Amino acid sequence: MAQKRVSLFVTCLVDQFYPEVGEATVRLLRHLGVEVDFPADQTCCGQVALNGGYRSHATAVAKRFVEVFRGSEAIVAPSGSCVATIHAHYGDLLRGYPELAEEVASLQARTYELSQYLVDVLGVENVGARLPSPARVTYHDCCHALRDLGVGAQPRRLLSAVDGAELTEMKDSASCCGFGGTFSVKFADISSAILREKLHNVEATGADVLTAVDSSCLMHMGGALRRQGSRTRPMHIAELLCEGIEGERA
Amino acid sequence: MTDVLSAHFKEQAAEAIGNATIQESLDRLVNFRQGRVDAIAEYGQERWDALSQSAREIKRETLEHLDYYLDELSRNVERAGGHVFFARDAAEANEYVAKVAADNGVKTVTKSKSMVSEEMGIADVLESMGIEPVETDLGEYIIQLAREAPYHIIAPALHKSKEEVSELFERILGTPAESDITALAGVARKVLREKFLEADMGMTGANFGVSETGTIVMVTNEGNGRMCSSLPRVHVATMGMERVIPRLRDVATYLPLLTRSATGQRISSYVSFVTGPRRSDEEDGPQEFHLVILDNGRSRMLADPELREALYCIRCGACLNACPVYGKVGGHAYGWVYPGPIGAVVTPSLVGVPKAKDLPFASTLCGACRDVCPLKIDIPRMLLKLRSDAVEGPAETRVPRRVESLMMRAWRRTVAGPRLFSLAGKVTSAAQWPLSRRGSLRWLPPPLSGWTRTRDFPRAAMRPFRARWRKDEGNRGG
Ligand code: SF4
Numbered sequence: 249m250a251q252k253r254v255s256l257f258v259t260c261l262v263d264q265f266y267p268e269v270g271e272a273t274v275r276l277l278r279h280l281g282v283e284v285d286f287p288a289d290q291t292c293c294g295q296v297a298l299n300g301g302y303r304s305h306a307t308a309v310a311k312r313f314v315e316v317f318r319g320s321e322a323i324v325a326p327s328g329s330c331v332a333t334i335h336a337h338y339g340d341l342l343r344g345y346p347e348l349a350e351e352v353a354s355l356q357a358r359t360y361e362l363s364q365y366l367v368d369v370l371g372v373e374n375v376g377a378r379l380p381s382p383a384r385v386t387y388h389d390c391c392h393a394l395r396d397l398g399v400g401a402q403p404r405r406l407l408s409a410v411d412g413a414e415l416t417e418m419k420d421s422a423s424c425c426g427f428g429g430t431f432s433v434k435f436a437d438i439s440s441a442i443l444r445e446k447l448h449n450v451e452a453t454g455a456d457v458l459t460a461v462d463s464s465c466l467m468h469m470g471g472a473l474r475r476q477g478s479r480t481r482p483m484h485i486a487e488l489l490c491e492g493i494e495g496e497r498a
Numbered sequence: 499m500t501d502v503l504s505a506h507f508k509e510q511a512a513e514a515i516g517n518a519t520i521q522e523s524l525d526r527l528v529n530f531r532q533g534r535v536d537a538i539a540e541y542g543q544e545r546w547d548a549l550s551q552s553a554r555e556i557k558r559e560t561l562e563h564l565d566y567y568l569d570e571l572s573r574n575v576e577r578a579g580g581h582v583f584f585a586r587d588a589a590e591a592n593e594y595v596a597k598v599a600a601d602n603g604v605k606t607v608t609k610s611k612s613m614v615s616e617e618m619g620i621a622d623v624l625e626s627m628g629i630e631p632v633e634t635d636l637g638e639y640i641i642q643l644a645r646e647a648p649y650h651i652i653a654p655a656l657h658k659s660k661e662e663v664s665e666l667f668e669r670i671l672g673t674p675a676e677s678d679i680t681a682l683a684g685v686a687r688k689v690l691r692e693k694f695l696e697a698d699m700g701m702t703g704a705n706f707g708v709s710e711t712g713t714i715v716m717v718t719n720e721g722n723g724r725m726c727s728s729l730p731r732v733h734v735a736t737m738g739m740e741r742v743i744p745r746l747r748d749v750a751t752y753l754p755l756l757t758r759s760a761t762g763q764r765i766s767s768y769v770s771f772v773t774g775p776r777r778s779d780e781e782d783g784p785q786e787f788h789l790v791i792l793d794n795g796r797s798r799m800l801a802d803p804e805l806r807e808a809l810y811c812i813r814c815g816a817c818l819n820a821c822p823v824y825g826k827v828g829g830h831a832y833g834w835v836y837p838g839p840i841g842a843v844v845t846p847s848l849v850g851v852p853k854a855k856d857l858p859f860a861s862t863l864c865g866a867c868r869d870v871c872p873l874k875i876d877i878p879r880m881l882l883k884l885r886s887d888a889v890e891g892p893a894e895t896r897v898p899r900r901v902e903s904l905m906m907r908a909w910r911r912t913v914a915g916p917r918l919f920s921l922a923g924k925v926t927s928a929a930q931w932p933l934s935r936r937g938s939l940r941w942l943p944p945p946l947s948g949w950t951r952t953r954d955f956p957r958a959a960m961r962p963f964r965a966r967w968r969k970d971e972g973n974r975g976g
Contacts, residue, residue, distance in 0.1 A: 258963050258964075260913070260919070262963060263923070263962045263963040263964055264923040264926070264927075264958050264959060264962050264963075265956050265957075265958055265959060266956070266959070267959045267961065267962055267963035267966055270963035270966075270967075271963070271966060274967075286964070286967050288916055288964065289915065289916055290916070291912075291913040291914075291915070291916060291919045292913045292919075294913075296909065297906060297909070297910070298882065299863065299882070299885070300885065300889065300902070300906060301858075301859075301882070301885030301886045301887075301888055301889030301890065302886070302889055302890065302903075302906045302910075303882075303886040303889075303890055304890055305906055305907075305909070305910045308910060308914075309910070309913055309914075312913075312914065337882075340879075391862070391863070391864035391865055391866075392865070395864070395865040395866075395868070395869060396865065422866075423822060423864075423866070424822045424862050424864035424866065426822060426862060427862060428861065428862025428863055428864070429863075430859075431859070431860070431861065431862050431863075432948075432949060432953075433945055433946055433948045433949050434859060434945075434948070435508070435511070435823075435859075435860055436948025436949060436951060436952070437511065437512050437515055437948075438511055438515065438823055438826055438827055438860070439862075439948075440951070440952040440953075441515050441826040442822045442823070442825075442826055442862070443952070443953075467955075467956055468953065470954075470956075471938070471949075471953030471954040471955060471956070472952055472953045472954075474938060474953075474954045475940070475952065475953055475954050
């Protein structure tokens, strides 16, 4: 098999708030024999601006993204939502640059959410992870990963293969956690009401760990779990899959 | 036109969230959701998707040549002896209906459920003329007595408990308290039966207007549509101009999509086809038939390639049932006739973004609505489009937001390169230090205080990923 190379798009949230998720992603990919680089010029995918209605800003950021990742063989991000922005919206955003159309299409075809890359491209299901002590794990389907990218089966396969993890489905795993970016602040009451129901389903599983493919949803659900003093711990899937594997640090 | 209260979305939403009876009633949406899932499973997913695809195709074709099909519909209604009126807006439509009522010396109007007549606000107009409008769909009747707007496209009185209905009947009709739903329906039936016999004019909506035959099709579960269209002397049907479908056989495409998505039924209890008034050789039916076709902003949506597909909507209500936001705030929060995800698109599109400025933003963009929509309408994408209209659009759609747009401009400069981006991270991290406890923040100042009321916020990392990468590995790419 030819040496696989990927560029990590770490996402702005992981970069600034959850760097350990980025490190885990790198470790995991290297552990599986993939060469990883990190284009240092990267910043954000533009989703923040797009969702806020600032299309022109989002367009500028999208254009920049295309340029930064121009030379990358494949791009992997530990986020379904950011990858979905590229897949579902870069076409619209960059419509005014017909000269980029082909490049955008190729970028979209080369950009993967982490679990998607592991399962669909590498064909790996068992990454060799082993939890330090047995734990019950429940998986939340992040909206954009599930509905824009069709990512649902991949993370579950990966998690099922983790030694010591007992994957337990929650009720309505595909229902939104109420985050929605600035929605969670602008409409805090509604967001919190949706979140309450979600966490009820999470906690009903008795899970030790709540995992997902997006740090943003985990930040949202985890922030409330912490506030409530819940024993359920939020953990990004990259970190969970890194448990017990040998590998160099990022 | 019915008053637009969408500007008060936030207050209205907060009220619903704090109301236990309403939250309990919204929990019942799970029955609609399950009904739909089962009905599609029975139909077969593949067949369903194919049906959905042909329905989209028909709509695309029809809207592409809408002028042609509306003209054909109108000629065929007239050929069958009916009258057609094209109303540019709600006021014109109301004026026409008022005139028909006045010309016919009408005293009582029975109405069957119609979103378009809600949009027009015709009941108030008739009342002001001294004419009694009576809603005959049980749910609509309940909210008419309560003087409220419909709560849900399919279940207008979804938010009312049977105790509330009983109390309402007791207070307004003077009937004894009943705790049984069938008994309550019986009370309404008795009152409505008299009204049916007394009415000089019936008003209905139209789920479809078939252009090749000039037929309007009504889908109901109570048979009241049929009573309204056949008993009184005059029948006035109102429909949005996007309701036209080319052929009678197209009904077979839309009907299963509608009933299975709406209530999980294979078919509704009644499907009525009305072509013109009573013929000379017929004994029953109205002497006059009028079809009012309403624009009221729909042409604008039609002309906008990013909103046009919202006109594919067949008002099944599935997107409301699936929506996490509707599931918490209910129908009245949206402040006009159309609630839920499709309402968040239709309302700003019809009444103007500034009057409904919160609606495009009041969504997590989770996409559940698009998933369940039988016409696969990409509602989240349309909400994004309306958001950009509010923020960057022409003056008539823009909603001023000074501070936010300044922040956004600063953000754009920040993400324009890694240097400022890293710096911004450091500043954030440093600023958060005094507020944080064991890696997270329990309080943040406005506008972020809404977050920290119920959730801890993470502290920005002291060393972001990019710093770690450089230190440990050196930059091999980029
Ligand atoms: S948008 Fe789709 S799901 Fe919502 S009411 Fe219309 S047809 Fe039904």
